[in-house]
Amino acid sequence: MKTLFKFKKMTVALMATLMVGVSCSDEFLEVLPTGSLADAQVGTKDGIEGLLIGTYAALNGTDGNRFEGPNHWVTGSIMGGDANKGTDAGDYGDINPIQRYETSATSGDLNQLWQARFEGVSRANAVLAAIAASEELSTSDAAILAGQARMLRGHFYFDLTKHFGDVPVFDETLSAVEIVEVPRSSAWAQIEADFQFAADNLPATMSDAGRVNSWAAKAYLAKALLFQGKFGAAIPIFTDVINNGVTTNGLAYDLLDDYAQIYNAENDNHAEAVMDVESANNSGSTQNANWFDDLNYPYNTGADGPGNCCGFFQPSFSMANSFRTDATGLPLLDGSYNDPANALENDFGLESADAFTPDAGNLDPRIDHSVGRRGIPYLDWIPHPGKAWIRSQPYAGPYSPKKYIYYKSQENSFTDGSSWTRGYATMNYTIIRFADVLLMAAEAEIEAGSLPTAMGYVNRVRARAANSDYWVKTEFGNPAAPDAANYVISEYPASQFADQASARTAVRMERKLELSGEGHRFFDLVRWGVAATELNAYLQYEAQFLQTKFAGASFTAGKSELYPIPQAQIDIQGPDILPQNAGY
Known part of the structure; x- marks a missing residue:
């Protein structure tokens, strides 16, 4: 199906507000443009780097709405049963219907999530358009800059797709028109292409913390394949990452001995960090x-x-x-x-x-x-x-x-x-960490029938947890x-x-325990096709204690697996052009 998707015209003059939510290394944070970039500036390597930093910044959100954060504490964890929306019923009450699976298409929070991720896409497209127009970049510099931009664009589209399903897709070639015809179809092909390009063109290590490398791209590509059920295609990529992958600064990927150190600021950029969002304090914002x-x-x-x-x-x-x-x-x-x-x-x-x-x-x-x-x-x-x-x-x-x-x-x-x-x-918040990679690889191996390999990956994660020193x-x-x-x-x-069913049960529980509170659970349950069963049982159990919150709440199969397309976006496009997800 074709749709008309309105996209605000991009120019090479990108405002300094791109820098507000910086999510790169401290070195990046020192680069603070005070105004718009002129056309001539954007054609240089430094100018394009400025646009790219703005794209990295979008990993952390763009408008200060807490739904935009990379950890998905509401849409991934609360909605997945990891956690309850705390405080009391009157504080941030907009979350109350969402946690009961009564999400409204008029939710301003979901609209801001949509806008923030498409803002990330548009920033990546601006980088790619500037690279294409530049006459100053070397072939090597162009490939590395484009690889980073496409890796980030793939992430933003992946995030949009796992939340909203069928979303419009546009690339840098469409960024200079007010209204364009684009397919409102699965973004998976674009996601795969972006991650593959990044894997093929990025170096294994990078000079700055926070930048993505080829190994992060491979891990994310394998994750995208896993989400689509392409287990055979994902396995060799996961295997390569597990056996050979290194962090941005060259550490071999591995599980930390001490589980707590994954979440300790003094240990950022550790061996378990495959892709993360860099954080900084006292930087002016x-x-x-x-x-x-x-x-x-x-x-x-x-x-x-x-x-x-x-x-x-x-x-x-x-x-x-x-x-x-x-x-x-x-x-x-x-x-x-x-x-x-x-x-x-x-x-x-x-x-x-x-x-x-x-x-x-x-x-x-x-x-x-x-x-x-x-x-x-x-x-x-x-x-x-x-x-x-x-x-x-x-x-x-x-x-x-x-x-x-x-x-x-x-x-x-x-x-x-x-x-x-x-x-x-x-x-730093870790978007993908090595334990996640091991458990995703175990899933793929189970579906391919390689049960001993899967057991080895899962037990590697459990062995770390069993280290009594920590x-x-x-x-x-x-x-x-x-x-x-x-x-x-x-x-x-x-x-x-001994069999696939038992092995699936084990790896799914291990993901629940290992990754609890990290924003994965809802999306795992949906892709496994068990969300309705698991989450209705969760609601029934929690309602024994939290009656005012969960009494009468239910997850609706065929609807609640996806979030509604924000009504504000449908109002702009029209329902024939941007139809609502089923059930809303």
Whole structure:
């Protein structure tokens, strides 16, 4: 089908606002144009680099709306059952219907997400158009600049497609017309082409942190193939990345020994970072920090905890329960982790002054790197005090997030306290990390029938989690202190990977545990075709505790898998040109 897609005319004069949400290295952040770029400037390598930096900046969002952030804490994690929208019902109430799968096409947040990602596309197209018009670039420079722009454009289209499905696609050849005919069809062909070009033309390493390289492009290409069910095509690419891939600065991809160091600003650009968004503090704008997370720290912590605001992102009951392990250290793959006999002991309904003993049962040690819960040390702050850090337990439950939270020792050095909250931290957000690659590769191998290879990848991830040297202790920073909980974890036996169905169950649970709260869960459930079953069960379970939030909520198969096309965009184009997704 053809559609008319209105696209604002691009010129080579690109405003300095491209630089607002910089998401590259600190060196990039020092390049601050004070006005528009003239045509002659854009034809130079430096001028095109300026346009490219603006494209990198769009990874972090362009308008300051928290739905634009790269971590998808609402559209990926809350909607996937990892977490509840915290705080209370009256604060940021626009999220309330979204978390009940009652999303409206008139949502301003979703419209801003749409606009931000297409802004990223337009910035990438401006770079590519400038490269094509330049008479000064060497062949090598043109290829590397174009490879980065196409890698970023592929990311923006991938993000649009996984949210909205069938989206308009246009490239740099269409960027100078007001109204063009473009196919409103699957963007996958363009996504694959962009990632393939980047893989073929980018070097293996780059001089600046934050820039994409050929290995990141290969990993993303394989991910795009996996999302389409092209498992055979994805496998050799994943294998190459796993066996030979290196980070931008030349570190061989690997799992970090210490799981917690993935989320520590002092350890940014580590061996597990395949593609990330660079962050910076005290750079003149909190937009350069993790502004998209500023609402998500525990509530009302004062000097005893990070941020002091606002509790919007609270791990769910079901997510916390999922970390239960059996006597052998394996997860409860039959889903019985939510049964009363297995559900995690928590302080729901208790005051912080009330007596409480943390759960004594078997647990995956990743729980206490992922979920803040009463009585367990909260990084190097105090032990989580429970209700005192929760704005409304009856609305959002008893837990706090723990990933991508800054440490007490990092206050004012890895945080930007220049705004209304101390919660602007500066650790990189990892769009793709190596554990994710291993688990995606395991999925592909399972579908191809290579079950022993898949088991090896999954157990590699579990073996890292089982390293007791890095389990949370009762006393932060003291390796001789007792473990903070009864951690019991083991690798999967061969019997779990004896057939495809059992192997699928294992790898899907491992993604849930390993990547919890990182924005993947909703999109995983959708591509696996199990979203309706899993998420309706989740709603039913959570509603036992959070009745005012979830009573009567339901996920509608055939509708809720995609977000609605923003009505504001349909109003511009007309419904015949930009039709709404089914069910909205």
